[in-house]
Amino acid sequence: MVIEKICCLGAGYVGGPTCSVIAWKCPDIKVTVCDKSIERINQWNSDKLPIYEPGLDEVVKECRGKNLFFSTDIANSIQEADLIFISVNTPTKTIGNGKGRAADLKYIEGAARMIADLATSNKIVVEKSTVPVKAAEIIMKILRANTKPGVEYQILSNPEFLAEGTAIVDLVESERVLIGGEDTPEGQKAVQALCWVYEHWIPAKNILTTNTWSSELSKLAANAFLAQRISSINSLSAVCEATGADVSEVARAVGRDSRIGPKFLEASIGFGGSCFQKDILNLIYLSECLNLPEVAAYWQQVVSFNDYQKNRFTRKVIESLFNTVSDKKIAILGFSFKKNTGDTRESPAICVSKTLLDEGAKLHIYDPKVETDQIYYELTHPQVTNEPEVARKNIEIHSSAYSAVTGAHAIVLCTEWDEFKELDFKKIYNVMMKPAYIFDGRKILDHEALINIGFHVQTIGKRLSRTSSIRAQGSQTLP
Numbered sequence: 085m086v087i088e089k090i091c092c093l094g095a096g097y098v099g100g101p102t103c104s105v106i107a108w109k110c111p112d113i114k115v116t117v118c119d120k121s122i123e124r125i126n127q128w129n130s131d132k133l134p135i136y137e138p139g140l141d142e143v144v145k146e147c148r149g150k151n152l153f154f155s156t157d158i159a160n161s162i163q164e165a166d167l168i169f170i171s172v173n174t175p176t177k178t179i180g181n182g183k184g185r186a187a188d189l190k191y192i193e194g195a196a197r198m199i200a201d202l203a204t205s206n207k208i209v210v211e212k213s214t215v216p217v218k219a220a221e222i223i224m225k226i227l228r229a230n231t232k233p234g235v236e237y238q239i240l241s242n243p244e245f246l247a248e249g250t251a252i253v254d255l256v257e258s259e260r261v262l263i264g265g266e267d268t269p270e271g272q273k274a275v276q277a278l279c280w281v282y283e284h285w286i287p288a289k290n291i292l293t294t295n296t297w298s299s300e301l302s303k304l305a306a307n308a309f310l311a312q313r314i315s316s317i318n319s320l321s322a323v324c325e326a327t328g329a330d331v332s333e334v335a336r337a338v339g340r341d342s343r344i345g346p347k348f349l350e351a352s353i354g355f356g357g358s359c360f361q362k363d364i365l366n367l368i369y370l371s372e373c374l375n376l377p378e379v380a381a382y383w384q385q386v387v388s389f390n391d392y393q394k395n396r397f398t399r400k401v402i403e404s405l406f407n408t409v410s411d412k413k414i415a416i417l418g419f420s421f422k423k424n425t426g427d428t429r430e431s432p433a434i435c436v437s438k439t440l441l442d443e444g445a446k447l448h449i450y451d452p453k454v455e456t457d458q459i460y461y462e463l464t465h466p467q468v469t470n471e472p473e474v475a476r477k478n479i480e481i482h483s484s485a486y487s488a489v490t491g492a493h494a495i496v497l498c499t500e501w502d503e504f505k506e507l508d509f510k511k512i513y514n515v516m517m518k519p520a521y522i523f524d525g526r527k528i529l530d531h532e533a534l535i536n537i538g539f540h541v542q543t544i545g546k547r548l549s550r551t552s553s554i555r556a557q558g559s560q561t562l563p
């Protein structure tokens with residue numbers, strides 16, 4: 085089976101970049117990315133794309149209007165496609181059964197119903213969204229119950245492993261592409277058709293094929309493992325702060341063991357992003373439904389520890405500032421959940437900022453890529469506060485780090501943007517209130533240089549000499 089036309093439902097952080105790269109690498113395939121949001125499609129068709137991702141603009145510019153299209157004409161795109169990616173959002177349920185843990189599959193179901201309604205020829209339907217195990221069965225049930233005479237479907241699972249901020253490189257140089265399908269001749273034919281698409285640029289040895297359920301579970305498992313590493317190193321960061329060990333040195337030593345490896349051992353103020361927490365909660369709910377409470381409890385700890393780490397850092401900020409931040413000006417540097425993205429979903433900066441606001445601080449926030457409205461939204465929407473006007477009054481958004489820090493009692497660095505390493509901290513020290521504090525939640529600054537300038541510095545996983553000297557002296561030995 086040859087794929088000539090691809091349709092993608094969902095023009096978000098996954099659908100947009102993934103399909104742009106497919107179009108770029110497969111000039112013989114017409115790729116149409118659809119969304120039910122007219123605004124999002126208009127942005128994809130404009131000069132300012134809806135998401136910031138290094139290298140994405142160039143790829144879109146090269147292919148858009150040739151073999152890459154962004155469209156709200158979902159009906160036509162579904163009808164003409166041989167293969168349809170479902171790349172819609174699968175957020176955690178906020179109401180009803182499984183609230184706070186289960187994945188809400190309403191958008192997946194909506195996409196399946198659209199396909200069933202509109203398709204008039206055979207389709208390969210590919211689950212690209214992250215879903216609980218057996219979600220493909222739900223899609224199949226909906227399609228088969230509503231199918232038109234003569235129309236047949238194959239459902240594949242093809243989870244996406246890109247990370248934001250490096251999406252284009254991750255897609256172009258994928259370590260692995262995972263494709264799960266039914267173990268029937270038709271199922272395997274569909275698997276081969278999707279393999280053929282990827283083989284335009286991915287070496288065949290990097291394309292793994294499995295059964296559908298293994299593929300679905302592998303995606304949840306991969307994210308759970310990655311997040312678990314971060315919670316593990318973060319737990320040791322607390323031990324380091326209490327003992328005088330340095331978490332970066334520990335990570336370097338531990339990561340040298342080739343069985344462990346050096347990646348994803350960067351201690352931080354906690355992991356953020358739209359995937360880790362959501363996908364682990366999804367795994368926890370699945371385990372509970374399968375009557376495996378011990379499995380659920382194991383993974384729950386990874387998420388609970390992440391909350392502890394975010395709160396631990398914020399508590400440290402408040403305690404260091406004489407246990408009160410009321411009416412103090414605090415500069416928040418970085419608001420996205422990691423560098424090189426404007427995405428704020430589950431960003432640790434939200435938790436830090438919200439706690440400081442609740443304690444009466446005046447926040448002066450700067451992020452190189454997050455839109456002003458997005459920051460206000462994250463800190464004032466009804467689930468965060470029932471006093472949005474008060475919060476709004478205490479937040480000011482800045483267009484440069486220098487303007488955010490002027491007159492500040494403290495700097496709280498929440499995102500590891502490279503430009504923060506280049507700031508002139510002598511100049512910054514001169515315009516701040518004294519004593520001047522820096523809390524480096526990402527361990528990216530030159531702490532010794534900052535201490536020499538006169539700053540009081542605290543970071544993650546390392547005790548620095550000019551800070552908390554009394555507490556430090558009191559905890560020289562392990563309890």
Ligand code: NAD
Nearest residue numbers: 094095096097098119120171172173174191195213214244
């Ligand atoms: P997103 O919210 O950025 O985009 C989803 C888009 O789907 C939205 O624009 C929404 O309007 C659209 N949509 C919903 N229902 C639709 C329908 N029936 N027809 C057309 N469009 C529809 O989400 P995302 O970050 O792109 O994530 C999508 C999926 O991929 C999720 O399951 C997520 O877990 C998974 N994933 C995300 C990442 C990531 O880095 N963001 C990485 C790997 C996997």
Ligand code: UDX
Nearest residue numbers: 244245246247248348349350352355356357359421422
């Ligand atoms: C993650 C997975 O990496 C990716 O494979 C999957 O497809 C989607 O989820 P993403 O959330 O975009 O990607 O970014 P990632 O680089 O994994 O970072 C997630 C969070 O963990 C960020 O807040 C980051 O700052 C934090 N992190 C990452 C650490 O705190 N320490 C680390 O060592 C690595």
